[in-house]
Each structure stands twice: as structure tokens, then as C-alpha cells.
Amino acid sequence: MNITVSHLSKKYGSLAAVDDLSVEIPAGTIFGLLGPNGAGKTTAFKCMLGLARGSSGGVTFGGKALAPPLFESIAYVPERDVLYDWMRVSELVEMNRRAFARFKADRAFELLATFGIDTRKRARALSKGMKTAVAAAIAFARHADLLVLDEPTSGLDPVNQRHVLNLMVNEAARGATVLFSSHQIGPVERAAERIAVLDRGRLVLEGGIDDLKSGRKIVEAIFPNESYSLDGIAGDPRVGRIDRSGRIVRVMALDAPSEIVQKLEAAGGTGVRIIDLNLEDIFLYAVAPASATADVVEGS
Amino acid sequence: MPVVLTVDPRSGVPIYQQIVEQVKRSTALGVLQSGEQLPTVKQLALDLTINPNTVARAYRDLERDGVIETSPGRGSFVKGDGDAASTRAAASDVTRRAFEGAVREAKSMGLLRADIDRVVDTVLDRWFPEER
Numbered sequence: 001m002n003i004t005v006s007h008l009s010k011k012y013g014s015l016a017a018v019d020d021l022s023v024e025i026p027a028g029t030i031f032g033l034l035g036p037n038g039a040g041k042t043t044a045f046k047c048m049l050g051l052a053r054g055s056s057g058g059v060t061f062g063g064k065a066l067a068p069p070l071f072e073s074i075a076y077v078p079e080r081d082v083l084y085d086w087m088r089v090s091e092l093v094e095m096n097r098r099a100f101a102r103f104k105a106d107r108a109f110e111l112l113a114t115f116g117i118d119t120r121k122r123a124r125a126l127s128k129g130m131k132t133a134v135a136a137a138i139a140f141a142r143h144a145d146l147l148v149l150d151e152p153t154s155g156l157d158p159v160n161q162r163h164v165l166n167l168m169v170n171e172a173a174r175g176a177t178v179l180f181s182s183h184q185i186g187p188v189e190r191a192a193e194r195i196a197v198l199d200r201g202r203l204v205l206e207g208g209i210d211d212l213k214s215g216r217k218i219v220e221a222i223f224p225n226e227s228y229s230l231d232g233i234a235g236d237p238r239v240g241r242i243d244r245s246g247r248i249v250r251v252m253a254l255d256a257p258s259e260i261v262q263k264l265e266a267a268g269g270t271g272v273r274i275i276d277l278n279l280e281d282i283f284l285y286a287v288a289p290a291s292a293t294a295d296v297v298e299g300s
Numbered sequence: 301m302p303v304v305l306t307v308d309p310r311s312g313v314p315i316y317q318q319i320v321e322q323v324k325r326s327t328a329l330g331v332l333q334s335g336e337q338l339p340t341v342k343q344l345a346l347d348l349t350i351n352p353n354t355v356a357r358a359y360r361d362l363e364r365d366g367v368i369e370t371s372p373g374r375g376s377f378v379k380g381d382g383d384a385a386s387t388r389a390a391a392s393d394v395t396r397r398a399f400e401g402a403v404r405e406a407k408s409m410g411l412l413r414a415d416i417d418r419v420v421d422t423v424l425d426r427w428f429p430e431e432r
Contacts (some may be wrong), residue, residue: 030351165349173342173352190309193351210314210354217312221408265408272408276312 001062001073001145001177002027003048008057010040010047017043018055019201025179025194027062030172032192032209033181036287040201041181042079045150049076061146072100075144079151079181082135085124089117089134096138108141111167115160129155133164140167147171149180153187165191189279197286205286209279216240216277216285217257221269223247233263240285250275252285307348315350319358321394324367327378328391334380338368365393 003025010018018040025031035041046052048059050066061070083092089112097105112119115133123131136152147168153161168178168191182188188195189209197205205212226247233239233251239260240252249269253260261272277285305326307318326332338344341359345352359376362368367390370376380387406416425432 029353162349166346169345169349169351170342173345186310190349191351193353210316210357213312213314214317270408270410271405273405278310278312280310281312 003146003177003179004058004060004063005048006058008044008047008055008059010043010052010055016201018047018198021057021198021201021203023196023203023206025177027177028172028175029193030168030178030180030191032188032195033179033198034185034188034195034283035181035183035198037183039198039287041183041198042150043201044198045076045078045148045179045181049074049148072102073145074148075139075142075146076148077135077139077150077152079154080128083123083126083131086122088122089119089126092123092134092138093119093141096142100142102143104141104143108138111137111140114163127155129157129160132156133160136164136167140171144171144176146177147179149178151182152180153182153184161187185280185283195279197283199287205282212282213277213279215253215255215257216282217253217260218275218277219251219253219257219260219264219272220275221249221251221264221267221272223249223267223269228268230267233260233267236260236263305344305348307350309350316354316358316361319344319355320361320365323358323362324365324390325394327367328387328394330387332378334378334387336378338376338378340375 005021005023005025008018008021009016021044033041033044043052047055047057059066061074064070087095093105093108093112096103096108109119112134115130115137117126117130117134117137123134126134132152132155136149139147139149149168152164152168156164165187168180171178180188180192192209194208195206195212196203224247228249230242230249234242238253238255240254242252243250249264251260251264257274261274264272305319305322307315309315311318323332323338327334332338338359339347341352341355344355348355359368359370363370363376366379368376369379403416406419411419
């Protein structure tokens with residue numbers, strides 16, 4: 001189920017929690033929504049699912065507006081307060097079985113067992129991480145076309161974190177669309193195909209992770225003396241930022257790094273090398289361009 | 301499936317490219333033999349905990365490069381009839397890419413073709429002394 005978000009906004013007073021967000025989430029992808037704490041990820045999910053009052057903009061799911069027939073095929077797991085605290089885990093499973101025709105109780109119990117959860121326990125007796133795991137297990141048993149998971153790996157130990165990611169992979173492999181948020185880079189870098197980065201409510205970066213990694217590189221060159229001209233490079237739209245320290249120049253290539261290499265060589269640069277950027281580098285650059293680049297300059 | 305592929309998601313090298321290079325290298329080294337079956341897209345995605353579309357993209361690239369062939373319903377197999385030629389082609393591919401990086405660096409440091417030629421000769425002399 002593909003999702004089209006267009007011009008989604010939500011204001012709290014004068015503060016825009018989500019600011020004109022437009023993004024396309026293709027069917028069958030695992031899509032990671034990244035952003036620092038307070039970037040608007042949770043609010044964006046709530047707006048998309050019609051759970052936030054007073055938001056503007058449009059969202060369609062498989063070309064359709066959100067309406068009751070779609071509820072069966074969308075599984076949403078909020079970040080917190082997801083379970084009725086007084087209910088036993090087994091009762092939560094039963095409640096979902098009654099609510100959703102496609103829900104597979106056997107599958108839910110099987111997943112809960114692999115997370116090591118005692119289903120006789122009441123939700124309030126579970127740790128934060130275990131609550132997350134219960135909510136995820138129930139969602140994965142829904143056989144949904146779209147899963148919207150808000151911080152599904154937060155509070156989980158590495159084993160259960162990997163387990164949740166593998167379940168997401170499994171859902172995508174059967175054709176479901178998985179949209180999840182995280183303030184940690186690791187789970188997104190591993191499991192997601194595409195990402196959107198939110199910062200203070202605004203979309204600052206979007207694309208396929210592998211494509212971003214292929215295109216975004218630091219290109220470093222050394223010039224014979226300090227009188228060199230980067231005129232042809234500074235104006236190139238594929239160049240994000242240029243840092244000079246003496247004869248060393250580091251250029252952030254946003255795309256086509258090998259062409260930036262040629263330009264630097266043509267400008268008289270020698271020892272030109274391409275430095276790979278991982279998702280953390282790319283993320284930091286997107287949310288805090290100045291400090292991220294300072295790190296690159298000092299660290300490499 | 302005897303060959304265990306690994307990926308490092310934290311690397312700056314795209315995951316699909318890591319898979320492509322590992323399969324090519326394994327083919328060149330004979331670890332993956334012609335006719336051998338690769339895991340399904342879903343299986344490899346689950347084994348590595350990476351998204352299935354990335355595995356599918358790697359397999360498409362490998363198919364385009366003639367390293368594997370995929371037949372619908374049967375799966376993906378390492379191409380070739382066990383002949384030395386396909387193994388040599390894969391090995392040449394791996395070597396060429398490593399060599400290209402070295403030459404690019406040499407050139408950007410100001411070496412001329414003749415200089416690089418001399419370096420290559422020195423290295424070849426060392427590794428193939430009988431053919432000097």
C-alpha cells in the first residue's frame with residue numbers, strides 16, 4: 001500500500017510541529033522516519049492517521065483517503081500508552097482477535113513466546129521495552145498491508161531489537177509497507193530502504209539509503225599553494241558545502257562524486273580522494289550542516 | 301547454502317554494492333561454484349536483517365553483469381558451466397576495480413603513465429619472477 005503525504009502541517013500555537021511535509025512512501029518498502037527528539041515524528045504519524053486535530057494537508061493510502069474500511073489493513077503502534085494497563089497480555093490478544101478479522105491469534109502467541117513474554121502478566125507489570133515488544137507482536141499478527149510503528153526498537157535489548165527488525169523484513173517480504181520512526185540511526189540504516197529526515201517539523205532529507213550513500217561523499221583535494229580558485233565548483237548544484245583548511249579542500253558532493261573529482265583535478269588539486277559517508281554522517285549533515293562538517297574536518 | 305554473506309550496514313558503501321562485490325569475489329575464488337544456488341531474496345533479507353528490495357537490487361545487478369541467472373520459480377544460480385573462463389572473468393573484474401583505484405590515486409598525485417607503468421612492472425616482476 002503506497003502512501004502519499006502532501007503538504008501536511010500541524011501547529012501548536014505559533015509552533016509548527018509538522019511543517020508542510022510532502023513525501024511518497026512506495027508500496028512494499030521499509031521506510032524509516034529519522035529525526036532528533038522532538039523533530040515531529042510522532043506528530044507526523046498522528047496527522048497521517050487522522051489522530052491529531054487541526055492538522056492540514058492530505059494523505060492517501062493506496063490512493064484512498066483514510067476511512068473505516070482501511071482500518072483493518074493498517075496497524076499502528078504508538079510509542080507509548082499503547083496497552084490497557086489492567087489487561088493481561090492474553091486478553092489483549094483476544095481483544096485484537098475480536099476487533100480484526102485478519103488477526104491471527106496463534107501467530108501473536110508464537111511471537112510473544114519468542115520475545116519471552118509471559119502472557120498471563122498484566123500489561124502494567126511489563127517493562128517499557130516489553131510493552132513495546134507486546135505491541136509489536138500484536139501488530140505483526142494483524143497481517144496488515146501497512147504497519148506504522150513509532151519507535152518500535154526503543155527500550156529493547158539488542159536481541160529483541162534484531163528480532164523486531166527481522167519481523168519488519170518479513171512483513172516487507174510478503175508485500176506489506178512498513179513505516180517506522182527512530183531517533184537512533186542503527187536500526188534504520190540496517191533495515192530501511194528509504195528514509196525521510198525530519199528536523200523541527202521540516203523534511204530536510206529524503207531518499208533511498210543506498211542511493212544517498214552512493215551520491216553523497218566528501219571529496220578531498222590538496223592544492224600546491226593557497227592561491228587556487230574553486231569558482232567552477234562552488235556554484236555547482238551538486239556541491240553541498242566546501243571546507244578549506246590551508247591547501248586542503250573538502251567538498252561535500254551531494255551527487256555524482258566522480259564528476260566533482262574531475263573538477264577538483266581540473267582546478268589543480270592533487271591527491272584527490274573520495275571519503276565514504278555512512279548514514280550517521282549524512283544525517284548529521286542534514287540536521288546540523290555546520291557542526292557536522294566541522295566534525296569531518298577535524299576527524300579525518 | 302554454504303556461503304555466508306555478510307554486510308556492514310554502518311559502512312558508507314551501499315549494502316547492495318557490498319552484496320554484489322562479495323558474490324563476485326566468492327565466484328572468483330571458487331567459493332561459490334557455477335550452478336550453485338543463492339538464497340532466495342526473502343531468505344537472504346532475513347539472514348542479514350536488511351530490506352528485501354536491497355537484496356533484489358543486488359541480484360538484478362549480478363544478473364546484468366552475467367554473474368548469476370534467475371529463473372522464475374526456481375531461484376538464482378551462479379552462472380557458467382564450471383568453465384575456467386567465467387571464473388577468470390569474475391577475478392579480472394575484482395582485480396580491475398582494485399587496480400583502477402590505485403591508478404586514479406597515482407595519477408592524482410601527479411604520476412605520469414610511464415611512471416605508473418614502471419611501478420606495475422616492478423610489482424609484476426615480484427609476483428611472477430619466472431616470467432621476467
